[in-house]
Amino acid sequence: MISFPLRWTRAHRVVAASALSLLSWSSVSLATEQVVIASTGGAYDRALKAAWFDPFTKATGIKVVTVVATNAEMRAKVAAMVKTGNVTWDLYLDGEIQAASTAHKAVTEDLTDFCKQFAGRKDLGVNACAAGGALLQSTATLLAYRTGDGGPTPETWADMWDSKTFSGERAFPNFDDPWRVMAAALLADGVSRDELFPLDVERALKKLDEIRPAVSVWWKTGDQSVQGFRNGDYSIGQIWLTRAKAMQNEGLPIGWSYKASFLVGDRIALVKGAQNRDNALKLMAFWLNSPEAQAMACEVLSCTPPSTDAIALMSEDVRKTMPHANEVRDFMVVPDAEWINANAAQLLQRWNEWLR
């Protein structure tokens, strides 16, 4: 209930130390090659295991050990591991934006050299492998709405603010990462996509004042955004594409618009001082080198894989709901990670002040 980060660190150190001694003892005695990766668990983990880890183990004989934690826990634990010198994880997954931050650079290895091998690949985009980590997949945070009344459907953020045409309550995320809500407000206020960053925070909050009374859900977890929609708590919301697709698969009347969307991805990062560094690099390279694995995982997770070859391998049904190239070109907003990271503390503080 009371969280004292450092008590955790110490406790963790003791646990990690004993786990470490056990681990090194067992790896010596059993002589098995392995790599430890932290992911967020659940369906995500299962899909990655089936498409990526299992084929990798089959091909190389290297065992993949997964550890489950939330993204926030991962960041805190990795920072603690590197600080105390007891690194028990090799790889972990983190958001695209966080992977570009100074804090991330302090605890992960710079992959610039590793990335050189992918430079000539036509199927991979320029950001498929970056210093902060290899790209796992991309998805979007976007405007989703309840369908079915036959009326006009909201398409842009301005529509989300237009409560006369589009009635019903609204949902916005509140998971300590407020840039996307502010960015939506600015786009709704008429700021063009090219001039969005640096965000005009005060203008965004002023615009948000207008819609605040209509917001019934400020979701903290993806689960809350799903539960809220199921219950009819809101009819238009800014939510994750993966969750919107999951709800569509359930048969709920939901639609979404790529004209109001932000591109966000997940990266695979290598922890500084990782014990199985070579195996970890092999596992990362395996992902980027196998369009089959990417296609299989993204088929289940409804994500966009880093390789265009993988997209070609995916089923027609899934490809239909993916953003089209021209939608990406004309509408999707790619956040300015550098600016967001440089201003993260300031953004969050101002957001907290506005919200409470």
Next chain:
Amino acid sequence: MSGPSEVPQPAFPRQRRSSAASARFYSRGVSVCLAAPLVVALAIGFVYPVTRLVGLSFEGGSLEQYRRLVAEPLYLGVLASTVKVAVVVTIASLLLGFPVAYLMARLRHGIAMVVAACVFIPLWTSVLVRSYAWVVLLQRNGIVNTLLADAGITDGPMKLIYTQGAVIVAMTHVLMPFMILPIYSTLRTLPPDYNRAARNLGAGAFRAFISITLPLSLPGVFAGSVLCFVLALGFYITPALVGGPGSMLMATLIGQQTTVLLDWPFAAALSTVLLTVTLIFVFLFRKTLSLSKGLHSVH
């Protein structure tokens, strides 16, 4: 925890004799050996990390973190509302918990066991589960809203979940056992003779409760209140699950700094402030107690 010492009390001396007896039984060396494991465990697992934490907040020997904390009205504002929520939750737990404790102490053994089970089972259940249960109850088409609408009390679903009220209700529920158990243990040690004597001297049931049972139960009430209050100050999970944007508590801010921004010196400063405030309140509680007559035995 015993009654006023001037009253002759055959029911209590056992405790006192045992503490004197243990000093006679065990030599100094044995006592030290017996206490050592706990002291060492506390030193390594508690004193050292807390010292490190406090030290981290003064990183580089500067007060920069604290200057930042005071300069922004956000942090002290959230601290104030955290204290307010803790006070409300403590009072609510007391008002709801005292009758339960009283009942447990007075009922026949078999029924008292059933009531005790009703108190203990929630205590053994994870906070996460109990908080989620409130989400189920309070959501838009949850049981509470359906009941109110069907009874014709409300026209449509009310906004119950993700509010400050939901946080207070759920926190009260989670913390109630910590209030009930100390009060129960005090009430149980009260000999029924006192009450009977009061009734014999002409006091009504209410008067006997007000002037005998209630004052004698105060040590338990204060112990329970301090426990609830201190735990409520650091609540994290429940406000995150059932609270809305308006119910921001100190632990939420500390969590943000620790896991989102990875600004540990500032998180340490926030934690240190919360720790200090907690200690001040515990100290004030004890000060108030030692001033009130007949409560010298409260610890």
